[in-house]
Amino acid sequence: MSRDPARLLAARVGSYRPNAIVSVLRSAYPVVIGLVIALLLQAMIAPKLGPFYAKLLLDIGIAIVLASSLNIVNGFAGQFSIGHAGFMMVGGYAAALITYYGSIKFGWLAPGAYGVDVHGGFLGSGDALFLFSCVFGGVVAAVAGLVVGLPSLRLRGDYLAIVTLGFGEIVRVLVQQTSDVIDPAKAAGASWLDAAKALGGPLGFTGTPTYVSPTPWLEDASGQQTGHAGIFFTFAIVSILLIACYRLKTSSHGRALLAVRENEIAAEAMGVNTSRAKVVAFVMAAFFAGVGGALFAHEVGVTLNPKELGFQKSIDIVIMVVLGGMGSITGVVLAAAILTLLPELFREFAEYRMPVYALALIIVMIVRPQGLFGIKELWDLAFWRRYVVPLWRKVAGGWLIPRSRQHPPAAIAKDLSSRDDDGAPKGAP
C-alpha cells in the first residue's frame, strides 16, 4: 500500500460516494414522502372537508401544476410565454381522447348507459388507463413544446411572447374545428383517426370519465363505488413536479437556465448551450402543462372547452407566476393556492370581485414588483430563518435531525482546508 498522501486522500474522497442503491433511495425518498402526503390528503382531509372544499383542493392542485410548469420556462429560463393554456389544451384533449374512446373500446360501459363512467377501483384498470393518458397528454404537449421552443432560438422577449400567444390561439381554433364527440353507442367501431377528429368542437369535450373526483374511492354502505382518488393523483403529480423543479433549480442545468434568464450573452460566454437550455425548458414546461391539462380534463364538474382554455387562461397562469415571484418554487405554489382560493372566498361579492381583483393586481405590481417571494424560496426568507428554523430545531432537535448533519463534501472541504497544499496535515514538516 502506498503512503502517498494525495492518493490516500483520493481514496477517501471516493469512499464518500454512496453506492448505487443508496443514491437511488436517497433521490426517491422525497417522492415517497410526497405520495404519502397525497394519500393522507385523499384519505383523511377530503372526507372531513366535504365535497365543496375537496373540489377546491383539486382546483388548487391543478393550478399548482400549471403555474409551476410555467415557472420553469418563465421563471427559471426567463423566456416569456403567454400561451401556456395552449399546451394545457393539447395535453387535456389528448388525454381525454385516450380515456373516453379507450374505455368505450375496452367495453367498460354499462349497457344502455350514456356517457362514460369511471372504471375499476383504486389503482385498477381504469386508473391505469387514466395515468397512461396523463403521460400521453404530457408527451403530446411536450412535442408541441418542442415546436414552439424552436422559434425561441430566433426570437426574444416580447416577440417570443407574441409567438406563444399565436400558438395558443391556433390550438384553440383547430380544436374548435373538430366535430361533435361520437356517441358511445357508435364509438366502439370508430377508428382512432376518426376519434381524433371528433373532439367536441366549440361545444367542448363532453362525457370524459371523471377520474379526478374529490369524493373518496372507498365504497359506500351499499357497496357502490362512489368516486375516484382524484386528490391522491393530483397531489402525487404535484409532488413529483415540485421535486423535479427543486432538483432542476439546484442542479447545474437549472443554474444554466437562470444564467440564460439573467444575461443570455454572458451565459453563452460562460459555456452554457443557450439554445439547448431554452428548448429543454420549453419541453419540460409543456410536458407538465400537458399533464395538468389531463388532470383538468378528467376533473369533476369541468367540461373541456376551447373557449375556457384561451388567452384568458394563459394570462391567469402568468399572473400566478409573476405574483408568486418568477423563479421561486414555493412562492409560485403559494400564489397559485391564494389566487384559486380568493375568488371562491369572495363569491358573495360576486359583482365587485373581479374589479377588486384587477385593482389588487395593479397595486401589487406597483408596490412589490418582484412578486411575493421575489427569487427567494420560503426557507430563504428572514421570517422563516428567524422564527421557524429555531422552532423546528427545538422541536425536532434531538431525534429528527441527525447529530452530525455535516454533508460529506463539506467534511472533505474542512479536511482539505486543514492540510497543506501537498495533502499533508497542516504544520507537518
Next chain:
Amino acid sequence: MSKLLQTLVNSIALGSLYALIALGYTLVYGVLRFINFAHSDVFTVGAWASFVLATTLGFAVTDTPMYAMPLILLASMAICAGLGIAIETLAYRPLRRAPRLNVLITAIGVSLFLQNVGQLKFVFGTQPQRMPPLIEDRSLVEILGVHIRLVDVTVVLLAGFLLFSLEALIYRTKLGRAMRAVSFDERTASLMGIDVNRIISITFGIGSALAAAGGLLFALKYESIKQSADATWVLLGLKAFVAAVVGGIGNVRGAVAGALLIAFVEMFGAAYFSPHMRDLYVFVILIVVLLVKPSGLFGKAVVEKV
C-alpha cells in the same frame, strides 16, 4: 366577380378599423417598449361610450341629425383620450423603471379592471346592446351587383382622414418630432429639453382617441355591441395587435400596412376557404412573418449590444 369585389370592400373597411386600433399599440410600443394589453379595452370603452352618448342624447328614437355623428365621435374620442392619460399616469408611470414584465402584468390588470367595471350595473351592464344607426343605411353606388354602403365609405374615409392627420402630426409638427425623439432615445430626448412624461401621456391620449374612433366606427358598422368582458373584444384587440406586429411594431406606416394585410388575409380566407378558420389565418401569418423577419415587415432589425 361580385364575390371578389364584395370581399375587397369588406377587407378594406375591416382593415381601416384594425389600423385605427393597431396604431394605439404601435404608438405606445414606440415610446414605452411594452405591449399595452389594456388598449383593446379602451377601444371597447370607446364603442360603449358612443352607444351611451347616442342613446342619452336621444338619437336612437328621433331622426338622426347631421351633426350627431361628428359630435359623438369627438366626445368619445375625448373621453377615451382622458381615460388613456389617466391609465398611463396612475398605473404605468410608477413602473417606469420596473422590469417590462411587471408593466405587462399591470397592463393585464388594467385590462381586467376596465372589462369588469364596464360590466357593473351602473356602468354599461351585462347585456349586449344594439347601436342606433347614426348614418343612413343606404348604398351609394352599385358596381357589378355589389352595393357599396354609406357606412363602409364613412368608415374608410374617416379612418383615412385620421391616419393622414396622425402622419402629419408625427412627421410635420414639433410635438411629433418630440414623440419620435422619445421613441428613438428617451434619455437623450430628455437631455434635449423634452418633457418625456408629458410626451408619453400625449402619446397615450392620441392612441386612445384613435381607438375610440375605431370603437364608434365598429359599432356603426356591426351594430351589435357585446358586453365589455366578452371574448370578442379581446380577440379583436389581439388581431389589431397582430397587425401592428406584422407591420413592424413601433412603425406607424407599417401598422397601417399590416392592418390591411391582416384584413385581406382574414376576409379572403373566410370567403374562399373556410369561414370558421378566419382567426387561424391571422395567427399563422403572424408566426410566419415573425419567423422569417422577426422585427416585422417594415420594422428595423435591432442590433443587440453587449
